[in-house]
Amino acid sequence: MENTNIIFFEEYKKLENICRQMYDGNSGVTSYIEDMEDTAISIHLNIRGWDHTLDYLKRVRHIRNQLAHDATFDIELSTQEDIDWVRDFYDKILHTRDPLALRYQMEQPRKNEAKKVHDSSTKQTSQSSQTMPINRTGQGVNEDKFTRMDNQIRHGLEKNKIAGLAMTIFIVLIVVIVLVLLVLVV
Structure with missing residues (x-):
């Protein structure tokens, strides 16, 4: 042994x-x-x-x-x-x-969660430092998302222009009708 x-x-x-x-x-x-x-x-x-x-x-x-x-x-x-x-x-x-x-x-x-938070903030910081548009919460906005938002705003403005133009034409027509009626009545 x-x-x-x-x-x-x-x-x-x-x-x-x-x-x-x-x-x-x-x-x-x-x-x-x-x-x-x-x-x-x-x-x-x-x-x-x-x-x-x-x-x-x-x-x-x-x-x-x-x-x-x-x-x-x-x-x-x-x-x-x-x-x-x-x-x-x-x-x-x-x-x-x-x-x-x-x-x-x-x-x-715990480290992975901390790393995710750190990576996320680092990614946002690096993205925002590349002149990326910033939304109202201070986070970087994706270029595609920004382009879509810009297009939606433009589309909305165009709709508003058309609506405004239609409203103007409608008011002009009413004024013309009222004037014609006034001329006929007098």
Whole structure:
């Protein structure tokens, strides 16, 4: 039977390496722990097992440090449960089921909404800076929409001109009829 400390140490090295890849640095698990500690309580309360994971990560890091610095592989510092936990946590990171991945997934909808709002305002700003007509609410108006509105106004004015002309002709006719009647009566 192989020493559990050696197996644990090898499994921990795999975990350390994947965390280093995540953080582009030398202290993988420590960076992961710091990231968890820096996460707002309002977020980590919504992630099941957050506190347990943080505590256990600190525990396995402590065991690893004892093994690495004290070279006490003769005394069983780790258990099969520790080995299984490190393997399981490594697997969670690989499949983005670890607490920080879950935090990221929770934050994405909020960031996407903020990005949509930002993109929308940026788009409006860039459109309006291209001398796009502005409507009364201050938003940019699409060129096609502006052209349609302009055509509708022109069409309305033409209708009004025709109606005005017809009204003028009608009034002139009434005046002429009244004058003719007055001339006939007198």
